[in-house]
Amino acid sequence: MANLCRYFLTQQDLYIILHAIMKNKMKITLLGTGTSQGVPVIACSCRVCSSENFKDKRLRSSIMIEVNDQRFVIDTGPDFRQQMLRENVEDIDAILFTHHHKDHVAGMDDIRAFNHKWKKDMQLYCTERTKKALHMEFPYVFTQEKYPGTPSVDIHVIDSNSFSINGVDITPIDVLHYKMQVFGFRISNFIYLTDVSKVPDSELEKMKGADLIILDALRRKKHLSHLNLDEAIELISKLRPKRALLTHISHYMGLHEEVNNELPDYIDLAFDQQKILLEY
Numbered sequence: 001m002a003n004l005c006r007y008f009l010t011q012q013d014l015y016i017i018l019h020a021i022m023k024n025k026m027k028i029t030l031l032g033t034g035t036s037q038g039v040p041v042i043a044c045s046c047r048v049c050s051s052e053n054f055k056d057k058r059l060r061s062s063i064m065i066e067v068n069d070q071r072f073v074i075d076t077g078p079d080f081r082q083q084m085l086r087e088n089v090e091d092i093d094a095i096l097f098t099h100h101h102k103d104h105v106a107g108m109d110d111i112r113a114f115n116h117k118w119k120k121d122m123q124l125y126c127t128e129r130t131k132k133a134l135h136m137e138f139p140y141v142f143t144q145e146k147y148p149g150t151p152s153v154d155i156h157v158i159d160s161n162s163f164s165i166n167g168v169d170i171t172p173i174d175v176l177h178y179k180m181q182v183f184g185f186r187i188s189n190f191i192y193l194t195d196v197s198k199v200p201d202s203e204l205e206k207m208k209g210a211d212l213i214i215l216d217a218l219r220r221k222k223h224l225s226h227l228n229l230d231e232a233i234e235l236i237s238k239l240r241p242k243r244a245l246l247t248h249i250s251h252y253m254g255l256h257e258e259v260n261n262e263l264p265d266y267i268d269l270a271f272d273q274q275k276i277l278l279e280y
């Protein structure tokens with residue numbers, strides 16, 4: 001028995017081992033992979049919305065990136081609270097916004113929990129336009145005399161130039177969502193690009209040589225402001241990443257398993273709670 005006990009690991013040992021494994025790694029967590037209404041859609045009884053497969057249940061699109069001892073979240077949609085609880089997130093170092101549509105910003109009020117716990121402002125990164133929209137959406141966050149307990153944030157305005165958060169270099173990818181400017185983000189060999197209908201040629205260059213691209217693909221039928229399945233596959237086959245996942249998915253796309261079986265080997269539909277480890 002004494003011999004056996006010699007091999008039991010303390011929590012500190014486990015922490016050291018985990019830290020060694022995660023060094024030079026980037027962990028991506030799909031917090032949500034659904035379009036603006038989520039899946040199932042309220043009051044819809046289609047076969048996707050009534051599917052019992054957990055991969056057909058999609059919260060609003062958002063991801064979490066853990067790299068270099070930092071934890072970033074991209075977008076805070078209406079399901080942000082539920083996503084933070086589900087993944088047991090204790091702290092976030094920064095939040096990046098792709099654009100100001102409601103399904104990407106509506107949950108921002110819930111960062112209060114982190115403010116209260118850590119007694120610090122939440123660091124937000126967004127364009128000037130998204131900043132203005134946040135001021136309109138959450139005016140009480142930005143007033144001179146704040147009501148006690150409201151969120152406290154520190155906004156960093158970004159443009160299409162690369163920037164860095166605590167040593168992690170991030171390159172915005174400047175694309176169009178119908179006529180609206182939206183940012184995707186590249187961190188090392190990982191790219192997240194949601195809510196896009198057109199990628200200008202200049203930005204395509206920034207997307208080459210990736211290990212993983214997570215890309216918008218709303219449904220099969222064409223759409224004004226999102227890539228559909230064929231357009232997403234066409235773009236991915238041009239860029240040829242090692243692997244690609246499709247996100248911001250509507251119930252019109254079809255059942256996860258059925259659609260996934262039709263896709264090329266290196267492309268899959270993403271699903272909520274999916275986790276991927278990449279070299280960094």
Ligand SMILES: [Zn+2]
Pocket residue numbers: 035036061101103104195248
């Ligand atoms: Zn969206």
Ligand SMILES: [Zn+2]
Pocket residue numbers: 040041044045046047048049050251
């Ligand atoms: Zn449905």
Ligand SMILES: [Zn+2]
Pocket residue numbers: 099101177195
């Ligand atoms: Zn949008």
